[in-house]
Amino acid sequence: MEVFDIFLLEAVLNGILLGGLLALLSLGLNLIFGVIDVVWICYAEMIMIGMYAVYALHVQQHWPLLAAMAAGIAFVALLGALMHQFVIRPVLSAEPINQLLVTGGVLFFLQAAATLAFGIEFKNLGVRLPPVSIGEMSFSLPRIIAFMVAVAGVAVTWLFLTRSYLGTAIRAISQDRAIMPLMGVNPDRIFVVTSALGGALAGLSACLLVLQYDIHPAIGLSFGPITFLICVLGGLGNMLGGLAAAFIFAQFISVGGFIFAIEWGYVIAFVFFIAVMFWRPQGLLGGK
Amino acid sequence: MKFLALALLAGTPFYGLGNYLLHLVIMCLLWGYVYTSWSIMGRLGLVSFGHGAFLGIGAYSVVMLWNHFGVSPWIGALAGVVASALVAVIIGLPCFRFKIVGHYFALVTLALSEVTRLVIVALRDQTGGSLGATPNTALAQGNPWSLGALQFSDKIVWFYAILVVWLAGLWVWTKVDRGMTRLALEAISQEEEAAASIGINVTRSKLFVTLISAVMTSIGGVLYAQYQLYINPETVSGIGISLQMVFGVIVGGMFVVLGPTVGAVFTLLLSEGLRLALGDAFKQFPALDLAIYGLMLVLFIIYLPKGILGTATDAWRKHSSARAAARR
Numbered sequence: 001m002e003v004f005d006i007f008l009l010e011a012v013l014n015g016i017l018l019g020g021l022l023a024l025l026s027l028g029l030n031l032i033f034g035v036i037d038v039v040w041i042c043y044a045e046m047i048m049i050g051m052y053a054v055y056a057l058h059v060q061q062h063w064p065l066l067a068a069m070a071a072g073i074a075f076v077a078l079l080g081a082l083m084h085q086f087v088i089r090p091v092l093s094a095e096p097i098n099q100l101l102v103t104g105g106v107l108f109f110l111q112a113a114a115t116l117a118f119g120i121e122f123k124n125l126g127v128r129l130p131p132v133s134i135g136e137m138s139f140s141l142p143r144i145i146a147f148m149v150a151v152a153g154v155a156v157t158w159l160f161l162t163r164s165y166l167g168t169a170i171r172a173i174s175q176d177r178a179i180m181p182l183m184g185v186n187p188d189r190i191f192v193v194t195s196a197l198g199g200a201l202a203g204l205s206a207c208l209l210v211l212q213y214d215i216h217p218a219i220g221l222s223f224g225p226i227t228f229l230i231c232v233l234g235g236l237g238n239m240l241g242g243l244a245a246a247f248i249f250a251q252f253i254s255v256g257g258f259i260f261a262i263e264w265g266y267v268i269a270f271v272f273f274i275a276v277m278f279w280r281p282q283g284l285l286g287g288k
Numbered sequence: 289m290k291f292l293a294l295a296l297l298a299g300t301p302f303y304g305l306g307n308y309l310l311h312l313v314i315m316c317l318l319w320g321y322v323y324t325s326w327s328i329m330g331r332l333g334l335v336s337f338g339h340g341a342f343l344g345i346g347a348y349s350v351v352m353l354w355n356h357f358g359v360s361p362w363i364g365a366l367a368g369v370v371a372s373a374l375v376a377v378i379i380g381l382p383c384f385r386f387k388i389v390g391h392y393f394a395l396v397t398l399a400l401s402e403v404t405r406l407v408i409v410a411l412r413d414q415t416g417g418s419l420g421a422t423p424n425t426a427l428a429q430g431n432p433w434s435l436g437a438l439q440f441s442d443k444i445v446w447f448y449a450i451l452v453v454w455l456a457g458l459w460v461w462t463k464v465d466r467g468m469t470r471l472a473l474e475a476i477s478q479e480e481e482a483a484a485s486i487g488i489n490v491t492r493s494k495l496f497v498t499l500i501s502a503v504m505t506s507i508g509g510v511l512y513a514q515y516q517l518y519i520n521p522e523t524v525s526g527i528g529i530s531l532q533m534v535f536g537v538i539v540g541g542m543f544v545v546l547g548p549t550v551g552a553v554f555t556l557l558l559s560e561g562l563r564l565a566l567g568d569a570f571k572q573f574p575a576l577d578l579a580i581y582g583l584m585l586v587l588f589i590i591y592l593p594k595g596i597l598g599t600a601t602d603a604w605r606k607h608s609s610a611r612a613a614a615r616r
Contacts, residue, residue, distance in 0.1 A: 039391055041531075090590045096390055097335045101538060102589040104531050109582030115575035217575070225402045225527055232395050263410035270403045277396050278382040 008258065010137040015254030017139065017147040019247035021208060024150035025223065026230040026242045027157060028201030034174040034237030035194045038088055038099045042107035044224030045114075046083075046199060050076040050206025051215045052114055055123050065127070073203035080199020081192050088195070107220070114217040122214040129211070146208035153204050154243065157197075170194055174237060226253075226266070229273045249273075298451065301444045310443050314450055316556055318511060320549030321454040323536045324461055325504035329497045330534065331542040332470065333389075333477030337530045338379070338397025341404040342372045342502045344525025346509025348408055348415060351423045351519060354437070356414065361423075361438035365510040372506035373499055375400070380498040384491040387480065398527060405526035420520030423513065438514045446515050453511060454549070457504060461545050464500065469493050535585050541595025550597045555581065 029043045040046075053075045057068035087106055091099050129141040161167035169185045170193070181187055213219065230249055234241030249269050257265030300313055326339050349368030353359035359367075379400055382388075388396055409417050426437030433440040440446055464470055472493045475483040484490050513519045522528060532555075540551025559577040566576065592599050 039395075087586055087590075094589075094593065097333075097394070098589050098593060100335075100391060100394060101534065102586055104535065105582050105585030105589060107531070107582070108535075108578055108585065112575035112577075112579035112582055116579060120574070221527055225398060228395055229399055232392065236391070261410055263406045267403055267406045267410065270399045270406070273399050274379070274396055274403075277388060277392065278386055 006136050008255070010139075011255045011258035012251065013137070014139065014143070015251040016247065017143045017250075018254055019250030020147035020150040021143075021205070022226065022230055022250050023243045023246035024153050024201065024208070025205045025227045026234075026246055027154055027239065028198035028205070029227055030231045030234070030237060030239050030242045031157070031170075031201070032194060032198040033231060034239070035170055036084070036088065036092075036191050037096070037177075037237075038092075039103070039228065039231075039236070040083070040106075040198075041100060041103045041224070041228070042083075042110055042220075043198075043202060044220035044227055045107050045110040046076055046079055046202040047206045047209065047223075048114060048215070048217070048220040049079060049110055050203040051210040051219070052118055052123075053203075054207060054210050055125060055215055056118075058125060059123075065125070069207040072206060073200050076203030076206065077196045077200035080202065081196040083199070084192055084195035088191075107224075111217050111220065118215075118217070120217060122216050124214045125210055127211060140212065142208075142211035146212065149204070149208055153201065157201065158239075160197075166190075166193060226269070229270065233273055233276055294455075298448075301447050307443060310447060312556060312560060314443065314447055314515065316549070316553045317447075317450045317454045318508065318515065319536065319552035319556065321450070321457040321511075322505060322508035323533055323540070323548030323552050324454075324457040324545075325501050325508060326533045327537045327542050327548045328461055328464055328504070329501040330537055332473040332497055334473075334494060334498065335390075335394050335534065336397040336498075336501075337394045337527070337534065338400040339501075339505050339533050340401035340525040340527070340530035341375060341397075342505035343509040343512070343529065344401075344404045344408060344521065345372045345375065346506030347513040347519045347524040348421075348509075349506075350438075350510045351421050351513050352414060355421065355424050360436050361510070361514060362436075365438075365507065368506050368510055369503050372502045376498050376502035377495065380495050381491070384494040384498075389480070398530065401526055401530045405521045408521040408525060415521075418521060420518055420523075422518050425517075439517070450511060450515070453507065458545055458549075460500060460504065464497060465545070469496055473497060535581075537595075538593075539585065539588055539595055541598030541601075543594065544597050544601055547595050547597045551595065554596060558584075 025044075025047070029040060032043075033039055050072050053072040054065075054068050057063040057071055058065050061068075063071070083103075083106065087102055088099065091102050129145075131138045131140050132144060133139075161171055169180070169190055172183070173180045173185065173187055173190050177187065180190075209223075226249065230245045231237075231242055233249070234243070234245035252269035252272055253262075253265040255265070256268040257263075260268075301310060305313070322339075322343065326336070329336060346365070346368040349371055350361045350364035353364040353367060354361055379397065383393060383396060408415050412418075415421055423437075423439070426434040426439050427441055432442055433445060440449075472483065472488045475486075475488060476490050476493065480490060509524055512524065536551035536555050537548045538551070539554055540549065541547030558581060562577045562580070588595065594602065
């Protein structure tokens with residue numbers, strides 16, 4: 001029985017590590033939703049593009065890994081700004097569902113663009129970090145790094161939003177979009193900045209994911225749905241709720257996957273999501 | 289006019305098109321039917337990202353029951369339809385009662401289609417997981433068709449079967465279009481509270497179209513499985529195919545009866561046309577059609593939100609009314 005418990009503990013701790021990563025994944029999407037009121041269905045595909053950017057610079061162009069990652073983050077941030085400028089802006093006043101759908105078109109486009117550029121073969125950085133053992137439990141080092149960077153990323157974003165002028169303006173816009181232009185805040189500029197920031201967070205997530213997973217054009221579909229569901233579960237646009245939801249989801253996936261098989265972990269998490277939607281449609285921490 | 293077009297279409301197998309082109313026509317009709325099924329609820333403001341679930345339930349029920357228990361696909365299809373209807377009620381009823389609309393409805397149904405895909409993958413011992421499944425063949429010893437097993441080696445049989453189902457789909461679409469439910473749902477999608485206040489039963493109206501749409505989609509899944517004789521979780525369930533349905537309808541036009549079919553024809557012709565036009569180059573650029581498709585979707589939603597057929601119909605109407613005005 002004791003052996004069982006230590007593996008369960010390992011699953012729980014792995015769940016916490018995964019939770020940190022999921023929190024970072026959903027943070028950018030949540031930020032964009034909170035401010036611009038648009039769900040980017042293609043958010044996970046932007047992360048995928050970031051992963052390919054790091055791969056191309058590091059493996060194909062032989063840049064140092066950290067430089068490649070910095071460039072990757074900058075690239076996805078630029079992509080985010082372009083996305084807003086050319087795709088979202090024309091539909092800002094259209095029906096909300098059209099805004100959701102237009103980003104779905106971008107999803108197909110990015111997937112296809114990645115396939116055209118890199119083919120469908122799995123790619124990886126070829127960086128293999130040794131696992132860390134604590135007692136009888138073992139954890140993957142990239143996961144631990146990802147957790148720490150994700151927590152730091154969330155903290156820095158939080159500080160930016162609460163302590164800087166621009167961050168305050170972003171939060172103000174998300175609370176009342178009609179009144180802020182009258183207070184001298186240019187919403188267009190704030191939207192572009194927010195999109196770029198969301199893109200940068202996608203880029204950061206990409207740097208962490210690329211250490212752990214192989215890259216292929218459809219990888220976005222494997223963690224995209226979970227990212228939206230976390231945002232909705234926490235209350236779309238509610239960042240604190242998103243954080244809580246990320247850790248809850250991660251536990252379902254990790255512990256559920258430990259007790260049954262990994263797909264069942266996801267099934268339990270998704271069914272839990274549907275059930276919570278019926279119980280609290282505004283999200284776990286969302287206001288009425 | 290309408291009947292002439294239908295007669296022309298019904299004669300398709302006798303134009304000497306060859307198997308490949310006939311297959312394309314069948315696929316256009318089949319996806320046209322599935323997209324039509326989606327648009328029955330989609331056009332009334334219930335944008336579902338979860339129709340992959342119904343397609344998958346239909347396809348997998350029929351193949352699993354046949355392969356593991358030898359149950360005839362006719363009964364399997366019935367089981368798939370009942371299962372889809374149940375799932376539609378289980379998800380729809382709380383969604384509509386608790387007023388989950390817009391983004392939230394889309395995302396809840398998205399979770400549903402992912403749950404279906406994951407369950408199919410997780411039951412890999414029975415379903416074959418991501419490798420997919422093939423119905424056991426009933427066509428041994430040169431037997432060209434088996435009605436009981438719903439397997440026909442002759443594409444002509446499939447052409448007529450799917451043509452009939454497609455026509456039935458269009459008929460249901462028009463029925464819903466002319467019925468009271470449509471008016472009720474249009475009122476609901478404008479202003480739900482106001483609609484409820486004048487005595488429209490919001491939950492029941494929404495559930496009604498959802499059930500029709502889900503059941504029709506699962507029949508599409510059954511036909512797909514029996515025609516292709518191969519299914520896999522990615523092609524019949526999950527987020528990819530669910531989004532494809534939504535976009536097919538949008539490209540074609542959501543508010544006209546043939547719009548979804550035009551969307552299906554357009555998407556199939558785009559990928560096949562590019563394949564033919566580019567020839568060998570296509571092999572080097574395997575996703576070029578998807579890239580163009582994605583780009584067109586973005587442009588369509590921004591510039592032609594009514595789709596190809598919707599825009600064309602509007603233009604035609606404007607043109608003829610202008611002519612009528614000039615004559616006067």
